[in-house]
Amino acid sequence: MTNVLILGATGRTGVSVLQQLLEYKDIQIIAGLRQASDMSRLPKTRYPIQTSVVDINNISSLQHAAEKADVIVNAIRMRGDIPETALVDLDKRIRKAVSCRKNLLTITVGGAGSLKMKNGKRFWQDITFPQRTLPRGRAHTRLRDYLEVLPASASWAYLIPPPAYIPDGLRVGAYQRWEAANDETEFLQKNISYEDFATAVCDAVIERWKGVYLVAGVTQ
Template sequence: MIRLLLLGATGRTGNSILIQLSENEQVQVTAAIRDVSDSSRLPKIKRPIHTMIVDIDNILSLRKATSQADIIVNAIRLRENISRSALITLDKRIREGVGDMEGRLIITVGGAGSLHTLHGQRFWQDPTFPKRTLPRGIAHAELRDYLEKLPPASWAYLIPPPAYNPTEPRTGYYNRWTPSNDESEFLNRSISYEDFAIAVCKAVSERWTGVHLIAN
């Protein structure tokens, strides 16, 4: 049995991941919520959802939440004008809460802003990158660089393409691309939230590590 803590469970990506995880009886999921009222924002599924109130800004709260988890899935989507180090700070806080990372794994939902393009640039630097999500795009590039310097057994970072579609239907399929110095071709791909969630669940069951580009 895999014991899993899902951070960001009330978001659209988190909802999709929770639905897919509910189909795997070998995974025992705890959905982190900010307060009791957030339970109404979780999807309606057949299996009962175990929840826990977690303050991601509080180390003691994170320590309590992660103490029984083998895998932490971080689907938190920080919004607005976040700093370029905000996602690194969040990852460090989660790790501090976990403490000993031996045998533990943090799987993070990545961002397309971190993708490598021509001439050593990142996709967030491209003129076509949406200005309203630019702070998050920069923060994801910083997070990816930070993760790639950590021990590889402790993390996985799954990146959807720019066309990451909440309303497209579930096909049941996805493809996985190997990271490279030029990931420009991946920019033309797309995937639905539900199909991306299937990949996240596969990363859980197979304990993927490292960077993975996920699209149809």
Template sequence: MPRAAGRTAPSRRTRATPDTVARLAVGHDAVVLAVSPPRGGIEATEPLLEVGRGVLDGVRRAGVRRLVVVGGAGILEVSPGVRVVDTPGFPEDALPPVRAQVALFELVRDNADDLEWTYLSPPAVITPGERTGAYRTGDHQLLSDGEGNSQISTEDYAVALVDELQRGEFTRRLFHVAY
């Protein structure tokens, strides 16, 4: 199993400067960037992009080639060309963090050709539950079951993340998991 950096996101007091990220990542095989933008209508794009730029530069300085970014479901499409975030009734206060996640995905996609990056999107709902080790994967289309539910347990979402770290099946692209 690859060795991932012990701290994958800086604390509130530590900025994601390239030097900080490099110091934390050196000697590891992979870095997982899992940071949630602030909610409640707060503009989140520039702070998240600052973190993303710091992580990209820092992993390069550390010599780490593998980066997995844990993103959000709002970036996924419910139909061709229509993202979850663009659907009628999408909560207004959730727009800034979802737009920030979209911008982070685009930053990584457009600026990390030299890295083995992956962007992991969850389904619409993640709840504590059972670890089954079974899940479906997709690309930009939101996966749902026969009843229209798009979900996974937190346990199986974590399994999907570790599976990708070990296998590298979805390198240089977004992938999505759900039941």
């Protein structure tokens, strides 16, 4: 049995991941909630879901939520004018909370703002990047750069959807995956539904992916 803690379990991506992981009999889900009342926002499921109220700013709270986890899926989507280091700081708190756990894998839902352009810049610096999500774009770039220089002993995966990340897109049940590159410009033209991206996250859990991957929908 693999225990998976989902942080951001009531968000659009988190819900999609949760529902698809329930299809695996050898997966036990722990839904991380900001407050107990958020249980009402979880999807209706055939089997009961374990829940844990977790303060992501508190290391002890994270430690308690993750005490039985083998994998942590970080699907938290911070909004507003967040500090550039917000996502790095969160990852550091998670790692400190589970520092005594060997082989625990963290899988983070990445951001398109961190994609690498042919001119050496990142997508968040491009004029076509949405202004309202600039803080998150910067924060995801910092997070990706931080993850990529972690020691080899660290177990992590960072999955990046394309800019056209479609909340209400259909579930095809398939996706395309690319490894990180110095020029990821072509990926900007791709798209994927939340459901198909969640399928990739589930595969990352089962297959224990490690590293940075770009994930898009299959070409029609």
